[in-house]
Amino acid sequence: MKEVKEKPILLAHGDGGALTHQLVQDLFLQHFKHEALQAQNDGALLKALSGPPVLSTDSFVISPYFFPGGDIGKLAVAGTVNDIAVTGAIPLYLTVAFILEEGLPISDLEKIVASLAKTAEEAGVAIVAGDTKVVERGHGDGIYINTTGLGYMPAERHLGYHQIQAGDKIIINGTIGDHGLSILSTRAGIAFDTELSSDCAPLNHLIEAILQSCPGAVKFMRDPTRGGVATTAKEIALASEKDLILDEEALPIGETVAGAAEFLGLDPLYMANEGKVIIIVDGERAEEVLATMRELPHGHNSAVIGKVEEKKSHKGQLYVKTHFGSHRILDMIAGDPLPRIC
């Protein structure tokens, strides 16, 4: 018998009254210290931005909400920070909105909030506004989180699909499939011999270092989350109207992921990542970018994984050059066997 009973979230925590205020005072404001949040106004008044605003939003419904290498709080910060950073912008502020299910242990919420605050600090972004709603048992799954990020675009940064040209190289900052496979194995209760954990991480410092160290080298960036590297690369091919050719031999894949994927019949190219960025760079500057990345946190295993060519048919396609030297067309993911990966 447990001596101290876990306190659960009640419907009344979401009614906007006394219990909501208690939750805000005793939990959220203990972890989120920005003055705009502490002021508790309906909207957060912030300092003027040093450039045009960049906004991005993402809701997180990952199951389970604690997983090897992270939790839904860390993920909610990393995901939105990365979405802003890949545009070339500097993320500054986050809003955080919780949808809690009645019965969620408050101790779980506290762990998640602490992780959210810690990851925000690591990324150098401030949590400036929030919201909490509670739904009845059976209408949620513990906790869903929306984060929306605001940043600004520094002058002279013009990344975009239209910059991509034949001859460009495709770089990734490390191994693929780690997030997807960790979630899958956690959910299925499969234990692998070696440790497997999500790559979930904010990449804004890595990205900013590349943009500052190698000005003009980067054409376009995107983080290959849901749908994996293949789905993201296919989107880039379609939007840029170029062919992208991935080199199967060059793909950085961890030993455990490679073995597990083979065992389970899954392709790491379609498995989600939460701490990876695909970077399309000027072909002649690929080595320079790579050298910079390998010196930086979250960049040690960076590799050139492919190249851009003129399209051979009426639209841009994604190919993978296999171990046997043949080329195979890849499509977007369709019917992921693994829902709620983020």
Next chain:
Amino acid sequence: MKEVKEKPILLAHGDGGALTHQLVQDLFLQHFKHEALQAQNDGALLKALSGPPVLSTDSFVISPYFFPGGDIGKLAVAGTVNDIAVTGAIPLYLTVAFILEEGLPISDLEKIVASLAKTAEEAGVAIVAGDTKVVERGHGDGIYINTTGLGYMPAERHLGYHQIQAGDKIIINGTIGDHGLSILSTRAGIAFDTELSSDCAPLNHLIEAILQSCPGAVKFMRDPTRGGVATTAKEIALASEKDLILDEEALPIGETVAGAAEFLGLDPLYMANEGKVIIIVDGERAEEVLATMRELPHGHNSAVIGKVEEKKSHKGQLYVKTHFGSHRILDMIAGDPLPRIC
């Protein structure tokens, strides 16, 4: 037997692949036309703001998602637009993130998206970024929506609790309790003789007109949503360290709401509103503000409903002067009998 079967949302609509893209192309981009959204980047690059940014976020979990006078889409725009407008800022942009439950009829989603787009147009805000997640049956309730708003604060606007002084008057822009009671009656299947509908509406144009027509008259504003007028007024009393005295006789309450509230034993002061704003104004300028409001949409039934006095105890309190002339202390709502009102 139905000839055309309703198409439902599938888990694969949330996998980031082919079906997600189809939903984005065939539904969202048909209704949301802003160039930043159409560009389909991870983050939306916007025009530079004419002042410091103001951010606000809200998730909406209202049940049912269609109700008299509105739906979750209209509510999601009005709610966040109003949260920004009450700070004195001009709302410009919204992000919209959906959490859909597997099985949601796509026709329902389309109605909600159309309503969202229409309300955003009415409010003059652009939807610039979005996200869609799908959860399995039994882990949601049709649809939850997060909207996050970005606006800017024009120069020389300094609304805040610290501006509130004894002698100020309390104004509201119309009848109270309409939203709460409509949802309650819809949910309980109660029909009232006369029509009852939610007051759900974006108030930014009304608020901006007041601020421009009566410069310096407004001290503070807040929208009395969850918890109703009493909970919001109590928050203002606590934060400003003043006493707020509401005049029961002056409260604008529609006939149906008054009758139904009495019948059900509920107090309209604690019922949610979604198209109302409480405005604390300089006492000497209350009539000027009132005259301006009564000429404007969403302001016809505006009324002075109370006043501000120096606090009589160690903290600011909320009182209501009853029909009998006595004063009664009011607290925040605690344990709303009506969860998921917004």
